[in-house]
Structures are given as C-alpha cells and as structure tokens.
Amino acid sequence: MQNKILTVAIIGMGARGGYAYGTYLVEHPEKFKIVAICDPDEYRLNKWGDYMSVPIEQRYLSEDEFFKEKRADVLFVTTMDRLHVRMANKGLDLGYNLLVEKPISDSEEELKSLVEHAHKANKTIMVCHVLRYTVWIKKCKEIIDSGAIGQLVSIDHTENVVYWHEAHSFVRGNWHKREDCAPMIMAKCCHDLDLLQYFAHSRCKYISSMGDLRYFKKENKPEGSADRCTNCKYMETCTYSAKRIYIDMWHNCHEVQDFPFTLITDVYPVTEEALYDSIRNGRYGKCVFACDNNVVDNQTTIMTFENGVTATLKMEAFVREGGRDIRFFGTDGELDLREGLNTITLKKFNGETKVWKITDLTDDLHGHGGGDHEMLKQLYNVMALNDKNVETSIDASVESHYMALAAEESRLNNGQLIEMSKYRK
Numbered sequence: 001m002q003n004k005i006l007t008v009a010i011i012g013m014g015a016r017g018g019y020a021y022g023t024y025l026v027e028h029p030e031k032f033k034i035v036a037i038c039d040p041d042e043y044r045l046n047k048w049g050d051y052m053s054v055p056i057e058q059r060y061l062s063e064d065e066f067f068k069e070k071r072a073d074v075l076f077v078t079t080m081d082r083l084h085v086r087m088a089n090k091g092l093d094l095g096y097n098l099l100v101e102k103p104i105s106d107s108e109e110e111l112k113s114l115v116e117h118a119h120k121a122n123k124t125i126m127v128c129h130v131l132r133y134t135v136w137i138k139k140c141k142e143i144i145d146s147g148a149i150g151q152l153v154s155i156d157h158t159e160n161v162v163y164w165h166e167a168h169s170f171v172r173g174n175w176h177k178r179e180d181c182a183p184m185i186m187a188k189c190c191h192d193l194d195l196l197q198y199f200a201h202s203r204c205k206y207i208s209s210m211g212d213l214r215y216f217k218k219e220n221k222p223e224g225s226a227d228r229c230t231n232c233k234y235m236e237t238c239t240y241s242a243k244r245i246y247i248d249m250w251h252n253c254h255e256v257q258d259f260p261f262t263l264i265t266d267v268y269p270v271t272e273e274a275l276y277d278s279i280r281n282g283r284y285g286k287c288v289f290a291c292d293n294n295v296v297d298n299q300t301t302i303m304t305f306e307n308g309v310t311a312t313l314k315m316e317a318f319v320r321e322g323g324r325d326i327r328f329f330g331t332d333g334e335l336d337l338r339e340g341l342n343t344i345t346l347k348k349f350n351g352e353t354k355v356w357k358i359t360d361l362t363d364d365l366h367g368h369g370g371g372d373h374e375m376l377k378q379l380y381n382v383m384a385l386n387d388k389n390v391e392t393s394i395d396a397s398v399e400s401h402y403m404a405l406a407a408e409e410s411r412l413n414n415g416q417l418i419e420m421s422k423y424r425k
Helices: 015-020 022-027 042-052 081-094 108-121 135-145 163-172 190-200 242-252 272-281 371-384 394-411
Strands: 006-011 032-038 074-077 097-100 125-127 152-160 204-212 298-305 310-316 323-330 333-338 343-348 353-357
Touching: 006 371, 015 022, 015 042, 022 032, 022 042, 022 371, 032 042, 074 081, 081 097, 081 108, 108 394, 125 371, 125 394, 135 190, 135 323, 135 333, 135 343, 152 190, 163 242, 190 298, 190 310, 190 323, 190 394, 204 394, 242 272, 298 394
Parallel strands: 006 032, 006 074, 074 097, 097 125, 152 310
Antiparallel strands: 152 323, 204 298, 298 310, 323 333, 333 343, 343 353
C-alpha cells in the first residue's frame, strides 16, 4: 500500500521553517510535499521556494493572501514568537491541523484562547517541544518509569546555554529584548520546563525563580573597544568577538551549514564572504557590550510538583560546552544524564552501575539531538496515519509556558513563591 503524501504549507521561512524542518520534508518525498510557503522577505521566500520546488504562484509575501484559503493538510507556523497565535488561529479557522514552533506565546490570555480554539475546531496542534522526541530523553523516561531508581524524589536540571549561544541569541539576536519577545526562561527553557513535568509525571504546584543580567552590559565594555567587532582592536582576542564566533568557528565546525551560521545570513549554502558581510553590516557583528539587550544571562528556578517531586532548573550562559545535565534522585538509586559527555549513567544503591552511550542509541543526532526529525516522523504518523499519540499536544505544552510565566513573575518579585493554580483558572 502506497504511503499517503501529507501536503504542507509553511508560514515563516527562517531557520526553523526553512532549514530545520523544510529540508527534512524535501528529503522525504514519499511522505511529504510542500505546496505553499509565506514570508515577507522576498529573497528568503524565493530561495526556499526554489529549493522546495514550490510553484511561483504558491509563494506568498502577503499573510492575507496566504490565508485566503486552505492550501494543504498541515500548516507549519514557524514565524517569530509573538506571531504564533495569530497565525495559528487563522489556520484553525481554515481547517488546518497545525505544527506550531515554541514558545507558543508569552501571553497567558493567548495561550488559553488557542487551546479553546483548537478544541472548538476539533483540530490537532503539535508544539515543537522537540526534546521529548530524542532517544536520550526517552531512554531516561523509560529507566525512571521502570522503577530502576525507585520512587523519584527530585531532579537537578542544568541547561548549559553556552557563552557564544547566549551572545548570539540573547544579546545580539532575535531574543535580546524583553519588549519584543518572550522572557528567556520561556524562549530558551520552555523545552526544559516541559521535560521536568514529563519526568515528574505531574503538574507543577509551586515555583520560585531568581536571576538577572550580570555581564552583557555597557559598563563591562573593554576600554578602547569599538561598537562593531570588525572595527575593534580586540577582534582576535575577545571571547565574544563576532569574528571568532561566526568565522573561526565556521572554519572549525563539521556542520558548516547549521546553527548558528544559517541564522546570520540568507545565503545558502553558507560562505565565508556571506558571514563576513553579515558581521560587518548586521546586528550579529555588534559588540556584546554595546547592544540594547535586557534579558537575563543567568536564572535559577525551583519547583514543587503536585505529586511531591521537587526540581531545580539552572539556565546558565557562562559555560563552554553545551547540552543538558540532568540528575534524577530516587529512593533506590540515581540516574545521571550528561548530554555533552554522551552518557546516561544508572547508579543503583544496591547493584552495579550501568552506562549507556547516547550515540549507541541512535545514528541521527542532527537537529536538537535528533529531536527535530523524530518529531516530524511522529507528525506524519499523527496527521497521515491517524496515530492518536500526540506527545507534544497543545494541552500538554501550555503547562511549561505557564511555568515559565510564573518563573518570570517570581524573578521580577525577588523570588516570590508563585502558586501555579492561578495560571490555570
């Protein structure tokens, strides 16, 4: 029996809609066909339109034209954060099932209205909490649920943002200013908050959080430095030099067509000339101490779940190596995930230690440790084969967003303890 071809329309042809998801769909024509795309940037629209073989007449610069009729089975909403709900609601009105990039929204009212709209329209919304689909997260969940560490008591979770990633995304990049985007605890860590409720197998009851913008401020600008890296005497030595992050790292990186290089230029494949042009003229070449950023560079959040499990989440910029470090403490043992070290370690109190290599569990660690691709496989099963297991449904995903909003409320109030029930009313 021939597979159903799932037709896809995409609005927002940036790094996620174009590179992360679009390329996978193109590489699997037996399952997917991209039939319409929309982006206000004409160069980007046609670059991806050509790559995806989308007919000229189905490439839309205008959101209004794009939403005049339903054009596919599924709509991917991969625009900037604050546009997600508006686009999703238009899609629901036309009868689309949806894939919506995270974070969904930093508005409590929008979150609640979208859930209500999805239920009323009787349509499926999958949210891109892609880490749930990775083999290493699924392995940890399997071990915990098997009872191997006894009853889960607490979780210690660190999101190692990495020094250059902080500079790229939250100082120079799209998520640098609170007035224009979700708070960093949501933009970066709604993944992690989602995982904590997933592992705890419970909703959060209380939350408290503290953090601030410690380093990336004008008063820390080196004496005699320029406002743009390519004009600065510290270009070759500054840790946060755009030349070091985007040019030198590109030369030393195996994934030269991947993040962050594909985010600072629309030229594809990426070239050194294109990268230099971006840092000479664009925002990614600004001195990190001369930007108008105001989001945090460190934040620690503590939580109690309804079933009694407690957890900490540390969002830390000032680390060299990326990946999540998660320790699970149970009544019969510990489980230790070190993504950066490629290990999952089970330490039973009364038994031998067992170690799994993450790379032995899968041959695809591309894109959030393989999560991007596994999510799209699940999307096909849900939307083409009527699989009812929607791992990251809108109902499951809004919980992490409420947790992020509560954490930010607490941070702005000096760590005040927030009761989560107020967000669910």
